[in-house]
Amino acid sequence: MPAGDLPIWKGRSTRAGEFMSTATLSEGSGQQARESQWAVETHGLTKRFGENVAVNGVELLIPRGCAFGYLGPNGAGKTTLIRVLLGLTHADAGTMSLLGYAVPRHRDAALARVGAIVDEPRFHGHLTGRQNLQLLAAARERAARDRIDPSLERVGILHRADDRVSKYSMGMRQRLGVAACLIGDPQLLILDEPMNGLDPAGMQDMREMILSLVAEGRTVVLSSHLLDEVERTCDAVAIVDRGNVIRQGPISELLAGASLVLEVDCSDPDRARALVAATAIGAADGAEATVEPTGLGVTLPAGTGLDVVAEVNRVLVDGGISVYRLQVVQASLESWFLQVTSRLGESP
Ligand SMILES: Nc1ncnc2c1ncn2[C@@H]1O[C@H](COP(=O)(O)OP(=O)(O)O)[C@@H](O)[C@H]1O
Ligand SMILES: [Mg+2]
Structure with missing residues (x-):
């Protein structure tokens, strides 16, 4: 493919750690979205940093309504893939769609239905949990404001909603991160290493939260270097090493090959x-x-x-x-x- 044909595109200059909950809802992006069975679909997705190919021709088909693990060691290219999917950095080659919306073409429509946490959740520490969510909700559709308290309750921190975030533990920040995603009522959640920094009890809570989101019909894509966590939390997995997806599919099917x-x-x-x-x-x-x-x-x-x-x-x-x-x-x-x-x- 000549370089001129490559879908090179620039994302918004959103920094890592920011929540993708600020897209405005725009309808009418085509029949394709409703019909697609894939929450995430990529073909030949490639991202290079100089000579380093961080994401190498990745083909992903992530079905809707499952917990999907993007599993690989540190440096495998997990965060980079997520940043490319969210338009936080541009792809060098390949095509992708989220919830059936081709991105970057229908990026706003796609991201209105996507909640994501990339790297560590970042909040304004001097503001309370609720105030942080109010800031995020202000950039969204009206209904987002009404979802603040239910979201805080959902992740189990409503009773701490009026405490400053600087007083929150890592586990509570992760929960607030999920609540920040939920105010957009996302069909797809993309969580980068959601278990990072959590103690075993916090991991257990996060796992249960992910499973309950999936039980509601949402799709959760998480990246992790923790094999055990992915095995316990996810229905399907892609194993990635040095930018390459080595295998993917339902965990039960992969294990049948073991x-x-x-x-x-x-x-x-x-x-x-x-x-x-x-x-x-x-x-x-x-x-x-x-x-x-x-x-x-x-x-x-x-x-x-x-x-x-x-x-x-x-x-x-x-x-x-x-x-x-x-x-x-x-x-x-x-x-x-x-x-x-x-x-x-x-x-x-
Ligand atoms: N902004 C960047 N500039 C240059 N190299 C980067 C950048 N971000 C990531 N990389 C490189 O891309 C590779 C994949 O990194 P990353 O996606 O962070 O892996 P993972 O999230 O799986 O640990 C690594 O070799 C990393 O050094
Ligand atoms: Mg990473």
Whole structure:
């Protein structure tokens, strides 16, 4: 594609940390928005900083009504992708749409239905939580003012609404950030690392808040470097590494591509390992029998059926091994993530 054809565009000069809740509502941006099943759709989305490709040809299809995790290590390009989606920085190439509205063309219509927190939520510390929301609501449609108290209640800080934000904990600021999104009654929330700076109880609250927003039919897209959090909070995920989306889809489907691990507590782990290794099961591609502190460990390739688990048990018992406990360990997203990235490492 010649450079002249690239949809290069400039966003408003909104600084990071600001809430995207100031767009004015403009209707009539086409049938397409109502029909699109995707909350976020990108094709070939690319953002470079000099030689550094922070977002590299990203193809994303995020269905409506789910919690979607954009998961990757620090520096993977998560914040940059979000900033590009919100028009806080321009894309070098590619196309995108939010809630079916092509952006930047229908950006105002799209952002009127989007609430976002990029980086840490920033507020005026000398003003109260309610006053901060009043400022944001003043730039929106009338109904936003009426949503201030319900939003504060919704995120559980109505009782602190008249305290100065400088007295708020990090968790309360995060909640106020979500309340700031909610005054726009968004169909789509985009949260950049919403668990950052929260203690375990705060994370739990945030997770429940996200799930309840999804239960109302909203779509929540969150970025995170915390595999565990994404696994617990999200229905679907895209795994991103150095600007590239490596995999995406429902977590359950991704895990179906992960290998299975058997933990076997038995009388003679060394001999048990040798017995399993000598069978067709142990010799299969992707299979491995190892001696672990907990006993025998057997890794089985993706898609292995439970009949194979029974066969491992039979091999051991027939070989005179006493099996005390045999457990199939469901591969977590983390182990799957490590499998994917190590495979990539082997064949770049
Ligand atoms: N404004 C910027 N100028 C130059 N490089 C940047 C800028 N913002 C981000 N980067 C670089 O882009 C890459 C992705 O950064 P970022 O999107 O912040 O990652 P993440 O949010 O996943 O931690 C990093 O290599 C980072 O150094
Ligand atoms: Mg980031």
